[in-house]
Amino acid sequence: MKDFRLLAQALDLGIPDSERERLVAPLEALEASFRPLLARLELETEPAYLLILAEEDPR
């Protein structure tokens, strides 16, 4: 698990100490649900930055 407290400090984002703490719990929860999904990726899987619904919208 990433250490979001250290990460926030290291990135020097200008987040005051008092506000940094409240970021940790939601980011840890998101990380816990996101990280296992990466196992589903295959090497060739392309990102879908613009979702052009190709089958419905050929161009």
Next chain:
Amino acid sequence: MNIQEVSLRLRRREISSVELVRQALDRIERDSSRLNSFLTIRAEAALERARRLDEELAAGGARSPLHGIPVAVKDVFCTRGVRTTCGSLLFADYVPDHDAAVVERLEAAGAVIVGKTGMHELAYGITSNNPHFGAVRNPWNPEHVPGGSSGGSGAAVAAGEVFLAMGSDTGGSIRIPAAWCGCAGLKPTTGRVSRYGVMPLDFTLDHMGPLTRSVRDAAIGLNVLAGHDPRDPTSSRRPVDDYLPPPEVSLRGIRIGVPENFFFERLDPEAAGAARRMIELAGELGGDLVPVTVPDIAELNTLARVILLAEAAAVMSPYLSDRSKFGPDVLALLDQGRMISAADYINAQRLRRIAWKEFAGVWGKADCLLTPTTPIPAPRIGQTQTELGGAVEDVRLAATRYVRAVNLLGLPALSMPCGFSSTGLPLGLQIIGKPFEEALILRIGAALEDATDFHRREPPLE
């Protein structure tokens, strides 16, 4: 009255656009201290435009069913020469030199934009409890939120101030206020309605659509709004349909997908019961009820949240040097977004491609999915947590649980009234369709609406 009814009266000269606009302005004024649904009102410009449209109608004919009808747009849509704040101190004095495509289309159709509606700060939240411009309130009970981020649009339509109000939807921001205010709200397919001239929250997930008093009014709105726009890189060239359902609608032969997993888990029993009754009604109206197991929606919500956090932080990063310009909830989300790595963002977009392919399998079994729009009715202003199934949950995460993944998948979805809680708050049904099948989901919604009267009930305004 709805748009169909008032449009007919306009064409018969039983009422004028000037009278309708005056009525709208009076109602907005009447409700302003109670609901705070508008940020900017264009009284003189709207009345002048209504006069011209009345003359045009007398001389020739109606441009569209929206000719002479008072409408509003969320303050996220750029309006030339009119302040556009995005509900933020950052843009409190921003006056665009151009109109959003949606504004252009509404005006070309003869609609009269009477003002700009209030919203959650930067469209980044579901309460519309705005720290800079005040909380927007729910017309059914002003101690409760109207939903968000298009909360002013939901409140303005539900209170009868305007017939249609435009919203934007990145993770439910049209459908949640529609559900909680008791009106119809349509999030179209990605690319169906242009995003040009809309202040962005997220490039992947933003969608534009109407909130209205009835499903058919939403269809009338989409008939005006849909179409290709080369200024929006995601805009589709696919031809538009006629979205207005016929007067008599049958559901015979339509496969109504009833989710067996996720959508009826961990929700208020009244919200579940209201949605279940509408599903039964769809069956009674001739629809084939088909049980469907959907892919893991919680996983899709996770991907959508990673993408939204990262993209919204990217959009706002030039402004974050002055933290005093942001409310605490939005600032916390922007700070979280800056902690998402580039690799995680890209991998979320890669997983999105897989998710879309997997979800396409649902459409082999069903033509639509019927779900509750939200697991809970509108929370109280300031409420941050709710208890569902014995567990305490963040209100924002609960409210977006059934709607957020639809944005990730780019699918069209309609929220429509399906009942009321025992405390008198509206409940919403969500109808999710295949890409570009807005006409079908509107047809299903119209059939259900014709068999119920939830959309005809009015909030108890003082």
